Amino acid sequence: MFSYWKPWRRRFISVFYYLLGIALVLIVCVVLSALQKLDGDRTEDMPGTDGTLRYFRELGLLTGSDAAQLQWWHGVNSRRALAQALSGPCHMIEADVNLRGHGLEEPIMAHPPDTDSDITLKDWLDEVKTSNKGIKLDFKSLEAVSPSLVLLEDMLAEPRRPVWINADILSGPGGTARPVDSQAFLSIVTALPVQTVLSLGWTTGWAAGGQNPGYSWDMVRLMEEKCGRLHHPVTFPVRAALLPQSFAQLSWLLQQSERYSLTVWTGRQDEVPLQDLKLYRKQLDGSRMYLDLPDSLKAELSVVSLEAE
Incomplete structure (x- = not known):
């Protein structure tokens, strides 16, 4: 047994x-x-961490950590454009802030050289507060920054809503426009709550069929010198057409701090090198590379990325 x-x-x-x-x-x-x-x-x-993706995940509007999912609405500088953006599927609303002309120091939504608009920054913010959208405000002049930030105090008090403050503070490849004074701009925005995302870029230019240099080592090292002591999350807006020549420089820049990310954008007439951009998508952390591109380009880039796998 x-x-x-x-x-x-x-x-x-x-x-x-x-x-x-x-x-x-x-x-x-x-x-x-x-x-x-x-x-x-x-x-x-953690202080200094970009909470943009987490905010939209908590709302159920994003899944995962791929920053390319974020949808943008540009040039929201009028009441009509704002109404469209608020009712649309975007996550982030981008607009330009300028001062009204005729000697008035009132911040309005207008892209220079325009100095008039049918909506002020105050009214614009009041409308956005009723939504769950994030915002990116673009400043082309230093004079508009301080009076605008006073109006932003209520929104900045919200600990989660993404608020991005953008300015080109350095001269970049092919750039002819005058950048905003970096020292003066940073001295103002560093007083903002630490969760505010600082979008700090270079003035750039691009010419079809011409020699278009990328972001040089001197350019990225100077940017790191400006941003290295900041405590805020920083995203660097970079022009898609200039990225193929700049991989080593920009990947180095991202390695300098976990607070850093890239926001890839394109001009209307730019030729975007999708086959070259796949290197960025493949090699860099997807949570640190926003694609502020037209939907058609993002779809093509997704196909390119899938084919490369």
Whole structure:
């Protein structure tokens, strides 16, 4: 009788330990996953961390951590454009801030050289507050910054809503426009709440069929010198047409701080090198590379990325 049950007992014990091993592996996997999520949540809660993606994930408007998912609405400088943006599917609303002409120091929504608009920054912000959209305000002149930030105080008090403050503070490849004074601009915006995203770029130019240099080592090193001591998250708006010549420089720049990201944009007439951009998508952390591109270009880039896998 004992000799009959002995093989079955051995089998039972073997199966038991086998199942126990599987259970332990599953438990370890669950614990590690939970710890990774907790670590990610803690990282996103750290001062100086860009909380843009987390904000929209918590609203159920994004999944995962691919910054390319973010949708933008540009040139929202009128009441009509604002109404369209607020009712549209975008996550972020981009607009330009200028001072009204005729000696008035009132911030309005207008892209220079325009100095008049049918909507002031105050009214614009009041409308946006009723939505769950994030905002990106673009400043082409230093004079408009301080009076605008006073109006932004209520929105900046919201700990989660993404607020991006943008200015070109350095001269970049092919740039002919005069940048905003970097020292004066940074001295103002560094007083903003630490969750505010500073979008700091270079003036650029691009010519079809011409020699278009990329972002040089001197340019990225000077930008790091300006931003290295900041405590805010910083995104660098970079022109898509200039990226193929700039991978080494921009990847180096991202390595200097976890606070840094890229926001890829394009001019209307630019030729965007999709085959070259796939290198950025493949090599860089997707959570640190926003694609502020037309939907058609983003779709093509997604196809290119899939084909490369």
